[in-house]
Amino acid sequence: MKMSTSTPHDSQIVAQFTRWARPFSELPIHAEAESMAQTLAACSVSKGMTVLDVACGPGIVACALAREGADVTGIDLTPAMINQARHRATDMNVSVDYHVGDARHLPFEANSFDRVVTRYSFHHMQEPATVLAEMVRVCRPGGRIIVIDATPAPECQKGYDQAEMLRDPSHTSALTLPQLLSLGAEAELSHVLTEQYRLESRLQDQVAPEDWSALKTMFAEDIASGRDSLGMGAWEAEDGIRFFFPISIVGWSKAVTE
Numbered sequence: 001m002k003m004s005t006s007t008p009h010d011s012q013i014v015a016q017f018t019r020w021a022r023p024f025s026e027l028p029i030h031a032e033a034e035s036m037a038q039t040l041a042a043c044s045v046s047k048g049m050t051v052l053d054v055a056c057g058p059g060i061v062a063c064a065l066a067r068e069g070a071d072v073t074g075i076d077l078t079p080a081m082i083n084q085a086r087h088r089a090t091d092m093n094v095s096v097d098y099h100v101g102d103a104r105h106l107p108f109e110a111n112s113f114d115r116v117v118t119r120y121s122f123h124h125m126q127e128p129a130t131v132l133a134e135m136v137r138v139c140r141p142g143g144r145i146i147v148i149d150a151t152p153a154p155e156c157q158k159g160y161d162q163a164e165m166l167r168d169p170s171h172t173s174a175l176t177l178p179q180l181l182s183l184g185a186e187a188e189l190s191h192v193l194t195e196q197y198r199l200e201s202r203l204q205d206q207v208a209p210e211d212w213s214a215l216k217t218m219f220a221e222d223i224a225s226g227r228d229s230l231g232m233g234a235w236e237a238e239d240g241i242r243f244f245f246p247i248s249i250v251g252w253s254k255a256v257t258e
Contacts, residue, residue: 013170043117054118058081058088062085075107115145132145144254146249147250151174151180153176167206195249202239219243
C-alpha cells in the first residue's frame with residue numbers, strides 16, 4: 001500500500017485543528033439533533049455492521065454510529081482531534097477504534113467496511129477524488145459510501161470559498177452539489193440518495209480573533225448588498241451575525257462484483 005507523504009497543506013490542517021480541537025468538539029451545531037438524525041438515516045446502519053468514519057474529527061458521527069450498534073473505526077489526520085474523539089467515546093460509553101492517519105492513503109484492506117462515511121471534510125481536501133477513491137476501495141461490494149459537506153450554489157462558490165478561507169485557512173474549496181455528484185459518477189458508484197439541510201451558526205463562534213474584523217466586514221457588506229454572494233443567507237441578529245452552512249448528504253452504493 002502506498003505510504004502517506006505529508007504536505008504543507010497537511011501541516012496547515014493539523015495546525016488549524018490542533019488549535020480548534022476542543023472548541024470544535026464542543027460546538028453544539030456539530031451534534032445538532034436534526035442533522036444528526038439525517039446523517040444516521042443516510043448511513044442506515046444495523047447492529048454489527050462495520051463502519052469507517054474518514055476524517056472523523058472529534059468523533060461525533062463515529063460515536064453516534066457506535067451507539068446505533070455498529071462496529072466503528074475512525075481515522076483523522078490530527079492527533080488532537082483523535083484525543084478528543086477518544087474522550088467522547090469514553091464519556092458516551094461506546095467503543096470506537098481510532099487511528100491517526102491520512103484519508104488519501106487509508107491503512108485498511110480493500111472491501112473491509114459495510115459503510116464508509118465522511119462529514120464536513122471534503123472542503124479541506126486538495127484531492128477529493130483521491131479520498132473518495134480510497135473510501136470506495138475499503139468499502140465492501142454492495143456497501144454504502146456517504147459524503148456530507150457544505151455545497152454552495154454554483155453562482156456562490158467563489159464568494160463562499162473566499163469567506164471560508166478567511167475563517168479557516170485549511171479550507172480548499174467547497175464542491176457544489178453537481179461537482180460532488182460528478183465525483184461519484186466518475187468513481188462508477190450508484191447514486192442512492194441526496195438530502196440537504198442548512199446548519200445555522202453564529203459567525204463569531206467559528207473564527208479566530210485575528211480574523212474577526214475582516215470576516216465581519218465581508219459578511220456585513222454581503223448583508224448590506226442584499227445579493228447573498230457568499231451563499232450563506234447571512235443576517236444581523238441580536239447576538240451578532242448569523243448565517244447558514246448549506247449542507248448536502250450524498251450516498252452511493254458500491255457495485256457488487258460477480
